[in-house]
Amino acid sequence: RRRIAVMTSGGDAPGMNGAVRAVVRTAIANDCEAYAIYEGYDGLVKGVDKKGNEMIKKMEFDDVRGFLGVGGTKIGTARCKEFRERAGRLRAAKNMIQKGIDALIICGGDGSLTGADLFREEWPGLLEELVKTGELSGNDIQPHKHLNIVGLVGSIDNDLSMTDATIGCYSSLERICRNVDDVYDTAASHQRAFVVEVMGRHCGWLALMAGLATGADYVFLPENPPPEDWQDKMGKIVETHRARGKRTTIVIVAEGAHDRNLQKIPAQEVTKFLAESLGLDARTTVLGHTQRGGVPCFYDRFLGTLQGAEAVKAVLDTTPETPSPVICMIENKIVRRPLLEAVKQTKEVAKAIESKDFGRAMSLRDAE
Numbered sequence: 001r002r003r004i005a006v007m008t009s010g011g012d013a014p015g016m017n018g019a020v021r022a023v024v025r026t027a028i029a030n031d032c033e034a035y036a037i038y039e040g041y042d043g044l045v046k047g048v049d050k051k052g053n054e055m056i057k058k059m060e061f062d063d064v065r066g067f068l069g070v071g072g073t074k075i076g077t078a079r080c081k082e083f084r085e086r087a088g089r090l091r092a093a094k095n096m097i098q099k100g101i102d103a104l105i106i107c108g109g110d111g112s113l114t115g116a117d118l119f120r121e122e123w124p125g126l127l128e129e130l131v132k133t134g135e136l137s138g139n140d141i142q143p144h145k146h147l148n149i150v151g152l153v154g155s156i157d158n159d160l161s162m163t164d165a166t167i168g169c170y171s172s173l174e175r176i177c178r179n180v181d182d183v184y185d186t187a188a189s190h191q192r193a194f195v196v197e198v199m200g201r202h203c204g205w206l207a208l209m210a211g212l213a214t215g216a217d218y219v220f221l222p223e224n225p226p227p228e229d230w231q232d233k234m235g236k237i238v239e240t241h242r243a244r245g246k247r248t249t250i251v252i253v254a255e256g257a258h259d260r261n262l263q264k265i266p267a268q269e270v271t272k273f274l275a276e277s278l279g280l281d282a283r284t285t286v287l288g289h290t291q292r293g294g295v296p297c298f299y300d301r302f303l304g305t306l307q308g309a310e311a312v313k314a315v316l317d318t319t320p321e322t323p324s325p326v327i328c329m330i331e332n333k334i335v336r337r338p339l340l341e342a343v344k345q346t347k348e349v350a351k352a353i354e355s356k357d358f359g360r361a362m363s364l365r366d367a368e
């Protein structure tokens, strides 16, 4: 029986639990054994925690009951320095072989997926080294010469290229919209201005969509920084809206927002301008981690479930020669794409921003 493990890694995102549930149950339905790796790569490297509890646990059908409606990730996630080093990956390979696992489904961001693909590339070498040092025997490694890696993208930022949506992004957007609606009531009552900072380092998707869905007056995105004279431009827009009788001003700032010279534009700076130059009663609201938590919305349950099921199918029908796939959603269809290609394209956007080629950053986003 094939043993397939699932892990969540990097930042948590609502819907990850649905993906874990789908992997476990689809694996069992396909006559495989399912394993969960607790606390991301930390669990893979350590194998047991400080109290001696297993971090790579066999999962039964019932173990994932009730997962669909729960936010965060019930199997835990972590950032793991050791896995970045070959020594850590050696320990991880040994732990996997000892459990007879040679397929790993990872739900995480681009960092987690890059690490996973590197692990797969090194796998035969890692096993040989473990045999050489006497930690494993030739018989141990014989049935597990190839490692299957399949990626699922769990990220509230919706920042991976080649997929229309990442697991968690719509729950996060929903929460942002509700939070903006909440401050809108206060804004309307007191005729205030609110500058709302939302997550998104290189990706302005949350900010842009939240701006669209809440009718914000102005939006700051990392891919498309405002013009040099943004204070004037924004000021005119806000004053025009106020002159038309609008009692509120809502400005959405992505946490990675900057000007065309890559100088950060903090939400507080925007608030200060609205207060000091336009004379508005202006406040800053940083939504922070409230954007990550809470119950997953329908779409993230749907996405996690379909992608988790597809990931198991991808494990079962990829050959050692097939590049590691990442499961994507394109025009409402679940599809597989080469994991490394998707990560590479994602990094291209960050590179374009870093080299101030905002036209390219925007056209890459358009192409997504």
Ligand code: ATP
Binding pocket: 009, 010, 011, 012, 041, 078, 079, 080, 081, 082, 083, 084, 085, 108, 109, 110, 111, 112, 113, 114, 115, 116, 118, 155
């Ligand atoms: P998020 O988008 O939420 O930040 P992420 O998956 O990109 O998620 P990272 O912190 O980049 O988050 O990566 C999570 C973990 O994946 C790291 O702590 C590390 O263990 C592993 N990892 C990331 N990049 C690599 C790499 N290049 N080589 C090996 N392991 C890596």
